Amino acid sequence: xxxxxxxxxxxxxxxxxxxxxxxxxxxxxxxxxxxxxxxxxxxxxxxxxxxxxxxxxxxxxxxxxxxxxxxxxxxxxxxxxxxxxxxxxxxxxxxxxxxxxxxxxxxxxxxxxxxxxxxxxxxxxxxxxxxxxxxxxxxxxxxxxxxxxxxxxxxxxxxxxxxxxxxxxxxxxxxxxxxxxxxxxxxxxxxxxxxxxxxxxxxxxxxxxxxxxxxxxxxxxxxxxxxxxxxxxxxxxxxxxxxxxxxxxxxxxxxxxxxxxxxxxxxxxxxxxxxxxxxxxxxxxxxxxxxxxxxxxxxxxxxxxxxxxxxxxxxxxxxxxxxxxxxxxxxxxxxxxxxxxxxxxxxxxxxxxxxxxxxxxxxxxxxxxxxxxxxxxxxxxxxxxxxxxxxxxxxxxxxxxxxxxxxxxxxxxxxxxxxxxxxxxxxxxxxxxxxxxxxxxxxxxxxxxxxxxxxxxxxxxxxxxxxxxxxxxxxxxxxxxxxxxxxxxxxxxxxxxxxxxxxxxxxxxxxxxxxxxxxxxxxxxxxxxxxxxxxxxxxxxxxxxxxxxxxxxxxxxxxxxxxxxxxxxxxxxxxxxxxxxxxxxxxxxxxxxxxxxxxxxxxxxxxxxxxxxxxxxxxxxxxxxxxxxxxxxxxxxxxxxxxxxxxxxxxxxxxxxxxxxxxxxxxxxxxxxxxxxxxxxxxxxxxxxxxxxxxxxxxxxxxxxxxxxxxxxxxxxxxxxxxxxxxxxxxxxxxxxxxxxxxxxxxxxxxxxxxxxxxxxxxxxxxxxxxxxxxxxxxxxxxxxxxxxxxxxxxxxxxxxxxxxxxxxxxxxxxxxxxxxxxxxxxxxxxxxxxxxxxxxxxxxxxxxxxxxxxxxxxxxxxxxxxxxxxxxxxxxxxxxxxxxxxxxxxxxxxxx
Ligand SMILES: *[C@@H]1O[C@H](CO)[C@@H](O)[C@H](O)[C@H]1NC(C)=O
Ligand SMILES: *[C@@H]1O[C@H](CO)[C@@H](O)[C@H](O)[C@H]1NC(C)=O
Ligand SMILES: *[C@@H]1O[C@H](CO)[C@@H](O)[C@H](O)[C@H]1NC(C)=O
Ligand SMILES: *[C@@H]1O[C@H](CO)[C@@H](O)[C@H](O)[C@H]1NC(C)=O
Ligand SMILES: *[C@@H]1O[C@H](CO)[C@@H](O)[C@H](O)[C@H]1NC(C)=O
Ligand SMILES: *[C@@H]1O[C@H](CO)[C@@H](O)[C@H](O)[C@H]1NC(C)=O
Ligand SMILES: *[C@@H]1O[C@H](CO)[C@@H](O)[C@H](O)[C@H]1NC(C)=O
Ligand SMILES: *[C@@H]1O[C@H](CO)[C@@H](O)[C@H](O)[C@H]1NC(C)=O
Ligand SMILES: *[C@@H]1O[C@H](CO)[C@@H](O)[C@H](O)[C@H]1NC(C)=O
Numbered sequence: 001x002x003x004x005x006x007x008x009x010x011x012x013x014x015x016x017x018x019x020x021x022x023x024x025x026x027x028x029x030x031x032x033x034x035x036x037x038x039x040x041x042x043x044x045x046x047x048x049x050x051x052x053x054x055x056x057x058x059x060x061x062x063x064x065x066x067x068x069x070x071x072x073x074x075x076x077x078x079x080x081x082x083x084x085x086x087x088x089x090x091x092x093x094x095x096x097x098x099x100x101x102x103x104x105x106x107x108x109x110x111x112x113x114x115x116x117x118x119x120x121x122x123x124x125x126x127x128x129x130x131x132x133x134x135x136x137x138x139x140x141x142x143x144x145x146x147x148x149x150x151x152x153x154x155x156x157x158x159x160x161x162x163x164x165x166x167x168x169x170x171x172x173x174x175x176x177x178x179x180x181x182x183x184x185x186x187x188x189x190x191x192x193x194x195x196x197x198x199x200x201x202x203x204x205x206x207x208x209x210x211x212x213x214x215x216x217x218x219x220x221x222x223x224x225x226x227x228x229x230x231x232x233x234x235x236x237x238x239x240x241x242x243x244x245x246x247x248x249x250x251x252x253x254x255x256x257x258x259x260x261x262x263x264x265x266x267x268x269x270x271x272x273x274x275x276x277x278x279x280x281x282x283x284x285x286x287x288x289x290x291x292x293x294x295x296x297x298x299x300x301x302x303x304x305x306x307x308x309x310x311x312x313x314x315x316x317x318x319x320x321x322x323x324x325x326x327x328x329x330x331x332x333x334x335x336x337x338x339x340x341x342x343x344x345x346x347x348x349x350x351x352x353x354x355x356x357x358x359x360x361x362x363x364x365x366x367x368x369x370x371x372x373x374x375x376x377x378x379x380x381x382x383x384x385x386x387x388x389x390x391x392x393x394x395x396x397x398x399x400x401x402x403x404x405x406x407x408x409x410x411x412x413x414x415x416x417x418x419x420x421x422x423x424x425x426x427x428x429x430x431x432x433x434x435x436x437x438x439x440x441x442x443x444x445x446x447x448x449x450x451x452x453x454x455x456x457x458x459x460x461x462x463x464x465x466x467x468x469x470x471x472x473x474x475x476x477x478x479x480x481x482x483x484x485x486x487x488x489x490x491x492x493x494x495x496x497x498x499x500x501x502x503x504x505x506x507x508x509x510x511x512x513x514x515x516x517x518x519x520x521x522x523x524x525x526x527x528x529x530x531x532x533x534x535x536x537x538x539x540x541x542x543x544x545x546x547x548x549x550x551x552x553x554x555x556x557x558x559x560x561x562x563x564x565x566x567x568x569x570x571x572x573x574x575x576x577x578x579x580x581x582x583x584x585x586x587x588x589x590x591x592x593x594x595x596x597x598x599x600x601x602x603x604x605x606x607x608x609x610x611x612x613x614x615x616x617x618x619x620x621x622x623x624x625x626x627x628x629x630x631x632x633x634x635x636x637x638x639x640x641x642x643x644x645x646x647x648x649x650x651x652x653x654x655x656x657x658x659x660x661x662x663x664x665x666x667x668x669x670x671x672x673x674x675x676x677x678x679x680x681x682x683x684x685x686x687x688x689x690x691x692x693x694x695x696x697x698x699x700x701x702x703x704x705x706x707x708x709x710x711x712x713x714x715x716x717x718x719x720x721x722x723x724x725x726x727x728x729x730x731x732x733x734x735x736x737x738x739x740x741x742x743x744x745x746x747x748x749x750x751x752x753x754x755x756x757x758x759x760x761x762x763x764x765x766x767x768x769x770x771x772x773x774x775x776x777x778x779x780x781x782x783x784x785x786x787x788x789x790x791x792x793x794x795x796x797x798x799x800x801x802x803x804x805x806x807x808x809x810x811x812x813x814x815x816x817x818x819x820x821x822x823x824x825x826x827x828x829x830x831x832x833x834x835x836x837x838x839x840x841x842x843x844x845x846x847x848x849x850x851x852x853x854x855x856x857x858x859x860x861x862x863x864x865x866x867x868x869x870x871x872x873x874x875x876x877x878x879x880x881x882x883x884x885x886x887x888x889x890x891x892x893x894x895x896x897x
Contacts, residue, residue, distance in 0.1 A: 076202025346536025
């Protein structure tokens with residue numbers, strides 16, 4: 001028996017004999033009561049939330065339907081009492097410490113145990129631990145009560161109090177949000193009082209687990225595992241920061257066993273611990289394992305390699321009471337750097353993982369559900385992340401107006417290689433910086449960072465969403481008191497959040513103070529830059545609803561674009577979950593849910609820039625408008641994203657470029673509404689999400705037309721290896737071609753450089769078109785990259801792509817019929833569809849309506865008479881059933897006006 005085995009064996013023996021720390025869940029069915037208007041007395045799930053319970057009991061209707069957000073405002077505007085009777089495992093009384101632990105309470109509550117006030121909760125992101133030993137009854141029932149004060153009222157009061165000193169905007173959301181005021185006064189999900197894409201639900205409840213814990217000397221409270229390279233360059237170091245709860249000695253004596261599972265050969269080591277409690281009331285011991293570099297496989301983001309995860313365990317054996325405890329973390333070995341190297345103007349801003357510069361491709365995630373308890377749903381969490389991976393994303397930004405996501409969310413991200421940009425939960429506002437507030441935030445950061453920091457997927461943290469811009473660009477008329485607000489800003493994001501971040505990450509984590517920010521420049525300007533959206537520095541957020549969204553000359557050329565987007569309207573089938581009446585885009589419900597002021601007019605104008613606006617008197621007007629809203633938005637975001645990708649290897653004459661990130665706004669939805677999302681609330685992919693699969697593909701071919709009408713065709717290869725001897729197939733088609741034959745075709749041989757964008761071909765459009773008897777509105781360009789699979793076979797290695805040299809609305813594109821001619825079942829839930837056209841068809845859109853599933857591509861351009869599309873269904877149906885359900889439309893559908 002080797003030493004390691006002896007140690008494990010002896011620990012095992014302790015396990016059998018020792019007095020282990022105890023835990024008793026207090027989750028389950030509680031009782032919730034309100035007497036605000038009527039008396040309601042109902043079973044309440046813990047973990048859970050009051051809106052979910054009221055729906056479950058049939059007391060309120062589905063809050064996502066109709067105007068129920070408005071009709072159920074009383075729920076969040078009422079005070080609720082949650083109570084629970086429990087008996088305690090008698091063993092608890094043999095322990096020195098007995099605590100009541102809440103991992104998350106939403107939000108403002110007084111907590112009583114057996115009629116004795118034991119504490120209050122004021123921050124839904126905080127973990128609350130109350131020492132309750134002396135209040136606990138050994139025999140009979142203990143009664144736990146939480147008196148929840150309604151959040152809107154609490155926010156209002158806090159704001160009144162604040163106004164005695166100075167005001168802290170954002171006071172109230174715009175009228176169109178139908179929202180609630182002063183969310184910034186509360187440490188509560190900032191979007192829960194409404195956003196420009198979401199409803200106001202002042203949620204309330206115990207949204208995360210609650211339990212009793214008992215221990216004598218030793219309890220591992222938190223565990224952070226960090227990965228570093230050893231100085232010798234031959235080993236990786238696994239650093240375990242083991243955070244113990246304090247005990248009555250303020251001292252811990254014992255042995256830590258650290259273990260790394262590697263399949264055959266595990267690594268195990270023991271460490272003596274003699275540690276005193278620190279000034280934060282915790283006992284911290286850091287131990288490390290070192291492992292030979294060749295034994296480890298590195299974790300890579302999606303598209304760059306695998307995501308090997310390793311299980312690690314920390315055991316603790318206390319010499320004081322012989323107790324044994326352990327904690328497990330699944331980790332990945334990966335090394336992250338945010339590179340900000342000086343350029344002639346400004347600096348670069350990109351992420352390197354394992355020394356590989358990564359072009360960031362992805363989107364912004366808003367809360368999985370507007371009810372935080374529902375956001376813990378595992379199936380929804382996995383589906384969302386899988387949908388991101390399915391369209392070649394490698395990053396999601398967890399946006400600062402939502403929540404720190406569940407452990408499961410980050411576990412799945414680790415598994416799928418979806419990197420996470422993690423905002424701290426502050427958005428589009430100014431925030432208080434009084435002592436109580438800062439202390440609360442300090443605890444919030446401490447708890448959440450220790451909880452999530454070990455996940456390899458999280459590569460960058462940001463202090464807030466857009467709050468530097470709020471100040472610098474004077475969003476809320478605060479310029480008069482700039483000095484005060486800047487002082488508060490620094491106190492919150494730098495002196496509090498960054499200080500905690502540096503403490504827990506040991507100064508090794510990647511942190512930016514805001515998004516957008518100018519990175520190093522912001523830092524040198526005392527953390528509030530003059531112009532956070534400066535293209536030469538850091539990241540930018542870019543929105544414009546006036547300029548032509550299909551003209552790439554209109555877009556900025558930043559180092560990194562972490563937000564950009566356009567609104568569109570979900571399809572009718574999704575609206576059916578929210579409205580009973582005949583679908584119409586002018587339905588008051590759609591207006592009610594359009595929170596972005598003048599959003600629908602902007603959409604109409606954006607559509608009309610490139611597409612023929614539908615006839616408002618046509619019977620199909622609403623369907624056409626919805627379809628066009630998705631066409632314009634998908635194509636706009638495609639054009640904008642490809643523009644950022646083209647600039648990965650180029651600088652303009654004035655020094656902009658080397659763009660290394662594109663995160664469009666926004667991935668998901670919290671209700672069926674006109675928003676910027678690529679996946680709607682029902683889980684249906686909008687056209688944008690299908691487009692993302694192509695515009696985020698590892699190899700793309702993409703064109704740009706300059707104002708002098710030169711077409712520049714680029715290839716962008718994000719792969720780490722070059723691709724040699726490819727054929728670039730370049731064609732010109734007439735829109736009204738009757739035989740699908742291009743009027744021009746050539747093939748260019750090329751080698752695609754690794755990790756680069758590369759200009760392949762320049763075309764003077766006027767000259768070529770004169771030769772071809774084309775005009776800007778009679779012909780368009782089409783290209784694809786192929787590789788010889790065999791002597792006779794060329795296979796596409798990039799998505800095919802196209803560019804319209806003139807406005808599509810003036811083009812000679814012909815009306816044609818498009819038909820689904822064949823549906824074949826290939827296997828369980830797997831189908832092949834043949835789409836047949838008479839003439840070239842644009843933005844061909846297949847819809848399976850009530851049958852949920854994913855097409856291999858959708859919204860595509862068809863230049864051949866038959867095209868094969870694959871469909872993965874969520875349910876196993878026959879080919880005929882699918883064929884029956886399927887419909888297809890396109891830009892020149894005879895049914896359109
Ligand atoms: C929203 O609720 C208020 C107050 O109950 C009511 O006056 C108003 O008509 C409602 N609005 C809609 C659109 O239902
Ligand atoms: C708890 O027990 C008391 C006394 O038996 C009872 O009056 C009360 O209804 C119980 N509460 C719950 C939530 O079960
Ligand atoms: C404890 O609570 C349960 C459930 O509320 C109740 O049925 C029981 O009578 C209570 N027991 C005592 C001793 O109060
Ligand atoms: C809710 O509780 C708060 C704090 O205890 C109180 O000020 C407020 O009046 C209560 N509101 C209602 C509607 O009962
Ligand atoms: C720690 O425990 C060991 C083993 O029981 C004991 O020998 C040692 O004296 C203790 N050290 C302290 C500082 O209590
Ligand atoms: C600036 O702060 C002072 C008090 O500190 C207050 O009287 C004044 O109204 C504030 N101005 C603005 C524009 O908020
Ligand atoms: C591509 O690379 C191969 C081998 O390095 C070389 O022979 C060929 O000429 C290159 N082709 C082009 C188009 O540059
Ligand atoms: C050029 O195109 C126009 C319009 O399509 C057509 O009328 C004309 O015959 C064409 N000329 C030639 C030389 O193909
Ligand atoms: C298109 O597909 C249909 C159905 O399979 C077939 O009958 C037809 O011949 C195909 N057309 C061409 C041009 O291949």
